[in-house]
Amino acid sequence: MAGLTQSTIGRKFLMALSAMFLLIFLVIHLSINLISVFSEEAFNSASEFMGTNPLIQFVMQPVLFVGVIFHFVMGFVLEIKNKSARPVKYAVANNSGNSTWMSRNMIISGAFILVYLFIHLADFWIPTISKNYLGAVHAESDFQHLQEKFQPLWRVVLYVISFILLGLHLSHGFQSSFQSIGARHPKYLKCVNTLGTWYSILIPLGFIVVAVFHFVTQ
Numbered sequence: 001m002a003g004l005t006q007s008t009i010g011r012k013f014l015m016a017l018s019a020m021f022l023l024i025f026l027v028i029h030l031s032i033n034l035i036s037v038f039s040e041e042a043f044n045s046a047s048e049f050m051g052t053n054p055l056i057q058f059v060m061q062p063v064l065f066v067g068v069i070f071h072f073v074m075g076f077v078l079e080i081k082n083k084s085a086r087p088v089k090y091a092v093a094n095n096s097g098n099s100t101w102m103s104r105n106m107i108i109s110g111a112f113i114l115v116y117l118f119i120h121l122a123d124f125w126i127p128t129i130s131k132n133y134l135g136a137v138h139a140e141s142d143f144q145h146l147q148e149k150f151q152p153l154w155r156v157v158l159y160v161i162s163f164i165l166l167g168l169h170l171s172h173g174f175q176s177s178f179q180s181i182g183a184r185h186p187k188y189l190k191c192v193n194t195l196g197t198w199y200s201i202l203i204p205l206g207f208i209v210v211a212v213f214h215f216v217t218q
């Protein structure tokens with residue numbers, strides 16, 4: 001593990017593994033939140049299950065947080081190492097060839113997502129933790145809490161902008177993570193790219209649907 005974090009290839013590999021783990025988390029997280037669009041009772045039951053199941057609370061959630069922190073810290077480390085390996089900027093920016101603006105600026109979209117995550121955890125995760133472990137009393141159900149959070153237009157707009165940035169981050173991150181673990185064969189490349197394009201559109205779109213749904217159905 002220490003060896004892996006000391007070489008650029010190793011760091012990229014670990015970065016890709018943490019990215020893939022977060023890609024799976026997003027699918028599960030979206031699926032649970034989409035339930036709220038179809039049934040209030042089912043969403044409350046799913047939330048109750050997620051919030052009280054010991055395996056989720058004491059194993060999955062800590063692993064998720066380690067994965068999230070690792071991904072962000074490693075992203076910044078890779079960026080700093082890349083910059084210091086090339087201290088003099090090119091006179092002409094290389095914006096042709098394989099490199100896109102997004103692929104060269106993953107750190108910017110990543111930093112915005114980090115800010116979003118702080119706001120998001122304060123909106124939803126902290127209230128759950130304070131209810132479950134700190135004895136805070138909430139009269140409202142999880143569904144009502146969701147509806148209440150998406151009442152102000154500014155929060156819906158902030159979330160939607162964050163989801164669009166998430167989509168841009170994913171549009172490069174998805175296929176890049178596969179390349180970093182060595183799945184570079186031309187046979188798979190087209191399939192990974194197509195999958196990545198759909199993933200980076202559908203996942204943010206799903207989150208947008210949830211936020212807008214709760215705003216318009218108050």
Ligand code: HEM
Binds near residue numbers: 125146159207
């Ligand atoms: C409309 C969109 C979203 C809604 C309604 C939503 C809702 C929630 C809720 C209700 C919780 C608290 C769960 C609990 O009770 O423990 C939560 C936690 C969390 N959310 Fe979201 N979320 C959304 C989008 C996102 C996105 C896009 C990300 C990642 C970029 C994300 C990352 C997290 C994380 C890391 C947690 C803490 C871990 C957990 O409790 O599962 N969420 N979210």
